[in-house]
Amino acid sequence: MTSSLPAAVLWDMDGTLVDTEPYWYECQVALVESFGGTWTRADGDAMIGTGLWDSARVIQAHGVDLTAEEIIDRLTTGVLTLVADDVPWRPGARELLSELRREGVPTALVTMSIRRMADFMIAAIDFPAFDAVVAGDEVENSKPHPEAYLRGAALLGVDVADCVAIEDSPPGAASAVAAGAVVLGVEHAAPLSDDAGYTRATTLVGTTVDDLRRLHAAVRGSGVPSPSAG
Incomplete structure (x- = not known):
């Protein structure tokens, strides 16, 4: 008989569900340069998966004379403008999400982006995709702290x-591991590790609900992550 587990699937958004990391970087460059500063690719890569308030403090240190809230608002507006005409879905993500919905597996979106960005992305999906949402402006502690994933499961x-939990960044995967979830890390813009408490994959293309069931059973049965996938 097919296992009823996982009881739910918890999704990261930026880099996992949607390929927005290049847009965040483009908006970071534009904002820092508008204040006469320089923002490098290494600067942008260091922000992947971190909370927006943490990123805002780094951007302030690069000479941007705005409050954290103003920085977050400008970056969010910039990214939403860039994705408005064509949301860059990650390969295989919507397909897996759709199958989860057909199978009746509960889902939550767990993102460090603020709620208005999360709501925009959810509205762009052509089916009711998530039962719960945790956004970066709704938690006290950003990833890699476990709060967001604990809250997602609780909701x-x-x-x-x-x-x-499905993640793409080291801070995000660390957050989900610390919360106690079985974690599938889908490597994209930032390199993932083979020995950090999660299972590493290179794509969600072809990934099915049964694959997630097997992953959960393998990890919970052995107490260690299953071998790297894909």
């Missing part, structure tokens, strides 16, 4: 240990 009324 769904499930034990986080019975969940699979």
Whole structure:
């Protein structure tokens, strides 16, 4: 008989569901340069997966004379403008999300982007995609702290240990691991590790609900991550 686990799947957004990291970088460059500063690719890469308030402090240190809230608002508006005409979905993500919905597996979006960006992306999906949302302006502690994933599981009324979390960044994967979820790390803009408590993959293309069930069973059965996928 097919396992009823995972009890839910918890999704990161930027870099996992949508390929917005290049847009964040473009907007960071434009903002810092508008204040006469320089923002490098290394600067942008260091921000991947971190909370926006943490990123805002770094941007302030590069000479941007705005409050953290103003920086976050400008960056969010810039990214939303760039994706408005064509949302850059990550390969395989919507397909897996759709299958989860057909199978009746609860889902939550767990993102460090603010709620208005999360709501925009959710509205762009042509089916009811998520049962719960946790956004970066709704938690006290950003990833890699476990709060966001613990909150996501709590909103769904499930034990986080019975969940699979899907992430693309080291801070995000660390957050989900610390929360106690089984974690599938889909490597994209930032390199992931083979020995950080999660299972590393290179794509979601072809990934099915049964694959997530097997992953959960393998990790919970052995107490260690299953071998790297894809």
